[in-house]
Amino acid sequence: MVDVPLGPGGVVAPTDIDDVELYHPHSWVTKYVFAQDAKVIAIQYALVALSVGLIALVLSWLMRLQLGFPGVFAFIDANAYYQFITMHGMMMVVYVLTALFLGGFGNYLIPLMVGARDMVFPYVNMLSFWVYLLAVLVLVASFFAPGGPTGAGWTLYPPQAILSGTPGGQEWGIILMLASLMIFIIGFTMGGLNYVVTVLQARARGMTLMRMPLTVWGIFTASFMALLAFPALFVGAVMMLFDRIFGTSFFMPAIVEMGQPLDRSGGSPLLFQHLFWFFGHPEVYIVALPAFGIVSDLISTHARRNIFGYRMMVWALLAIGALSFVVWAHHMYVSGMNPYFGFFFATTTLIIAIPTAIKVYNWILTLWRGNIHLNVPMLFALAFIVTFVNGGLTGLFLGNVVVDVPLSDTMFVVAHFHMVMGVAPILVIFGAIYHWYPKVTGRMLNDTLGKIHFWVTFLGAYLIFFPMHYLGLMGIPRRYHDIADMSFVPQSAHTLNAFITIVALFVGAIQMIFVFNLFWSLRHGRPSGGNPWRATTLEWQTPETPPPHGNWGKEVPVVYRWAYDYSVPGADQDFLPQNQPGTARTAAGPAHG
């Protein structure tokens, strides 16, 4: 680790640190393929995750085709439909969102934002990516395995997940899925240790925890949660693999299949649900907390306003992280639990609304009387707030046992979780890519294309998911391949599914504009300079853009202030970078706390 020498009197001496202990690549392969530079690893993670995202997008199209026009597409039979659902869900939640936020943004931003030269264990970091890629390959391989991928639903509930009635249950699908998850978790643990320890041990001089940008706080807290929550999925996966391969009965009850009693004793399917959701609920916040952090920074930067209530924002992140471990059973209200259990979990679930609401208030109060620049990253950030509030409110519905029981297993739930942990985090991912692309490439993304992409995605998401809430309230069930009889729904709602499908196809196709923009701007984008957004955080203060291996040239930065000195009265440029010494700020600026 690099340590800054102290001058007399505890004053920080001008730093002249050799970029010691960094592995320097000597060939194209070690620079771009088996890279140990966190920034290259970040791009590798992001590209793989975005590719998986495109596959999952196509799967959602296929599902929507079936729902919108049942019976028209003969190749989408019931088995294929369930396989699409399962793979879409698992890919999006684990292999896209988790990998992109932690592996992608975590790798790129943590070292740069805390003023480190790289992650603390670059070699382990490289392994983390390659293990992740292996997990993706194993997962995708199940498309080509005999019997195809598993169709057990992304929750993989036993006993159906490993019975012959479920696609992939008695073939390769479920085995490859469980193996892939286990590989993913091993890879993530390597990465996660890096993210956490880098924040703990490799911060630049002067970077106290309370001076870290909220992006780092979000990723840091989420990494910790993921390290502790993923083992639950791992344990569940190990036991289910044993049930599937060796015929044990951890989860398998005594059961009759196709008239034949199976050689199983009385295992507990409920045990799997507990393990799964012990991972599954923190997972929601593992995706949400980095999004919260990133959005805070986008809003503060593009509204030229210091973040309102920084301390509260940090405390709320930590509170949400801790609380998210004691709410898991709200996913299991209909599993026949003791009503007192339901009461307990409904209470903890609703309590989470408090720190979350604090965050939303603080975002809005940051915007209040700010100098709002409605550029593309800001548009996405604002859209996130609206979407997250929408999705969060339906979460309050579903958190109550009595409301959840009738709504459970309807499209209402699908609409809810897509708003809150599908659309909302993806809006942040887009905003973050538009925001940090100039640092990664040295060029701006095209603004017009970005605005088209934004408006179609934002409005399209609402056209897709608002009607879905309504269908759910009407009682349209989820997970059905074909709802043959629609007579229980008002006539006017009969065409809604077809409408949703057409919008989904269109919005999905428009994402190609974004992909095109990514590649086109690489060559033809406007050169951005080092700090196009006039931002305060350290990643914008690197001597070169894009930053080379080692990030900081000869001297690592020293941090003199927090990350949110915007619109500073008396400052030359209206903002003060974190590494700028001096006392240009006067007491006139209203301090938020």
Next chain:
Amino acid sequence: MASILLFLSLLALIGAWWLSRQGLASKPWLEQGATAALPPADDTPTPASKVALWILLAVIGSFFALFISAYSMRMQLPDWRAVPVPTILWLNTGMLALSSVALHGARNAARRGEMTDLRWGLVAAGVAALAFLSGQLVAWQQLTGEGYRLAANPASDFFYVLTGLHGLHLLGGLVWLGGTIQKAWRTSDTGSLRLPVDLCATYWHFLLFVWLIVLSILTGWAGEFIDICRQILT
């Protein structure tokens, strides 16, 4: 799920204690200058690998705590038949303890700067750990011989899975230990070995601790504890 919740509460307490020393109540918008964050001049920072190891131990700890949670939930169901504990487990436990003691000796030798003691301490630890692993395989064989094969009964399934996963963790440690032994034979500078030996010893003590807990669960000594946990939740 009581044991994992207990474990996580413990971690949360440690986390809260640590956070309470990080100035979370400070008002960063009023601070300026780099000096506020400076540690005292004689403060040597904890090596990153040490911090990483402790966090890894927390991850492995939650992994086993989850298994124990699953064990205690599964054993309530009527098809549970307790498994007789193979006697060789006692010998194995002794071996693992011996291994841990040897590594502790190696750690002390590294601090004193005695290379020979250090080298033999490491080798002894490795040999004892291998003996432990072979002993575990013998225990598996004995159980299978008595008819408690895999998939015969949930209790025996847990026996194989828990001992197997514990063994895999030890095997991972042995790879690291092997590298350290190699290093110890190439260099005569004990100072450069202090950290890796230190890390090995910590990991070994932790795995011994996990093994003792797993053993107490498998032999049923922890039955009362499990009952208490269950009562908390019902």
